[in-house]
Amino acid sequence: MNDFTYWAPTKYVFGRDAENRVGQLACEFGGKKVLLVYGGGSVVRSGLLERVKSALDLSGIEYMEMGGIHPNPTDDRVYEGIDIVRSNGIDMLIAVGGGSVIDTAKGIACGAPYEGDFWDFYCGKKIVDKALPVGVVLTIPAAGSEGSGNSVITKLDGLIKLSLRTEHWLRPRFSVMNPELTFTLPPYQTACGIVDMMAHIFERYFTNTPDCEVTDRVAEGVLKSIIAEGHKVIDNPVDYEARANVMWAATLAHNGVCGTGRVEDWSSHFIEHELSAVYDVAHGAGLAVVVPAWMRYVAERNVGRVAQFARRVMDVTAADDRTAALEGIERLRSFYHGIGMPLSFTELGIEQPDIPRLVEKLHEHKGNPIGNYVKLGPEDTDAIYRLMY
């Protein structure tokens, strides 16, 4: 086990009607004038935004609004938000939505008090050492941004999708999590979220750091529960208990508790980010194609953890590691397929992927090699993209 620092100070308020407590929580963390960040019309149509505003009104908190954040959020909205914050004396961001909305709020939160370009943080030029507090009203269990110190933003100029990781600065001060808010999520988006949260665990689970038994068992446990509850939410979208389990699992998958003490990987995410930066695919759907391809490739080179995953999570009993690993990957693909996820470029709607360009951009953005469980150079990532046909 490697040395680590783990600091996850987010206050989670979980359960029915939790959004009504957002005013009180904003007060508790010092908010006086808030910028509400949100996405499309669903938070308006559902009445959620009105309930959040009422809660803020009740607590005497002023607010301004910035809506219309899209999936795969872009830097232009971050710049816009920074301007609003600076011009209006905003002292807290509250994101009402999923990962894209939260990540935009985080970009604004670190960018507003910084005199330079917020993109400096995302491209690694600067380390975040100050940020406005961020609160969250979560509507999509997937990205795990409600409990993480991370943010992913795409720069429109060049379609560069980069992720920023902070130890604690960008962890939300509070996250309000009402599973009922996810009842209306369409099955496809629900499934994308399931794939994404599982991938957040895989990126931490596939490691060469030995002797992390506790973290392994926690990670395996959360994965098992996602598979069990994932089937249920697809079968019955208004199953409160299953929605609640999936929502909490998404948070644990990415708040760091599944990754303590080990070197992490993240190559599947990097490989996918190139897809969703260029093609019009949902991040989770992209991962459903990328992750099994990546696993098949690395299983031939470093089978140990893939076999452990197959046995402990997918209940494979084969004695031989390679056989077990491949069977585990097939079971994972079956699970993805069973919840309606694509398994190939074609099913993803990408008819003629430009693999050489994907590989070139991938390593241009993320370096060479990428990954840690197996180090991947351009020949490797080219081969992995080709496993996705």
Place this chain on the structure above:
Amino acid sequence: MNDFTYWAPTKYVFGRDAENRVGQLACEFGGKKVLLVYGGGSVVRSGLLERVKSALDLSGIEYMEMGGIHPNPTDDRVYEGIDIVRSNGIDMLIAVGGGSVIDTAKGIACGAPYEGDFWDFYCGKKIVDKALPVGVVLTIPAAGSEGSGNSVITKLDGLIKLSLRTEHWLRPRFSVMNPELTFTLPPYQTACGIVDMMAHIFERYFTNTPDCEVTDRVAEGVLKSIIAEGHKVIDNPVDYEARANVMWAATLAHNGVCGTGRVEDWSSHFIEHELSAVYDVAHGAGLAVVVPAWMRYVAERNVGRVAQFARRVMDVTAADDRTAALEGIERLRSFYHGIGMPLSFTELGIEQPDIPRLVEKLHEHKGNPIGNYVKLGPEDTDAIYRLMY
């Protein structure tokens, strides 16, 4: 799954030489004048206390000392600490030790800024709404107090052992966790810690709240890892990796992540507290006798979770719930016995337990009934104590 708030803001700094960072951490959390609280001579003899003081010196932090805290810590030392804090302008407590030391520091932390008697918090008369910050340098993985908002103190007058539970006020701001500091723990004390941390999970795991699959799987995972790594630390006390896993497991067992969304039980702890308040037994050793007795009693009345524990954690395959449950309990007893723990009053060194008095005091202190998984009145707890012969 029940609604819940989960807020565990402790910053964990885990790994080799971590104690050298205590000065920097104290600064980070605003400490200027610290009261160092510690136990017997081992932290002095090992040089740990000197290293902690050097780290504070290097960061320019003043400190005073209060040593000699005993296991099953008592209110007299809390009053003494409150006096020291008030008379000397102390603004932070740093506990160097295990649960007894940390719990004493927590008692002082909430008692010092309160104009009344700190015991008001422990007997439920008052709710903590203010406390000095507490930091920890952990030497014993067992109580989980390094990550919890809880504290257990015994009132000398009447030997009443009561626990205080706060959502976040008494959670340490930081906990420094160096597994090497546990290399010198004697096997018996190591084993007591293992039993204690497992019991912290059991108290949360045995619940009638349905549909907490994520929390269940996390709890089961931590239990499985404790059993695997627990054997190793007993076999080889200087196995860094096993010590590290046990240390981190103890924290996860009690920082709340194994208990989200459900009604908890805590009757085994209450039943044990009466033993260690009156007889000279270590809390963990007492629990090794209490927990299996409690489990056998409740398995006859509410078998479901005991069977689930037996199958998912102890790998029992029996199809019948009762058979599975009883086999699981026997395997747990074997594990306890294998790490050198007592399984009966006699092995615990209590030759003639005064059961009627234990039962009377138990319900006088903790009410009637106690517990939630199965509600236990005096006839029940009497029967459970009798299962310990």
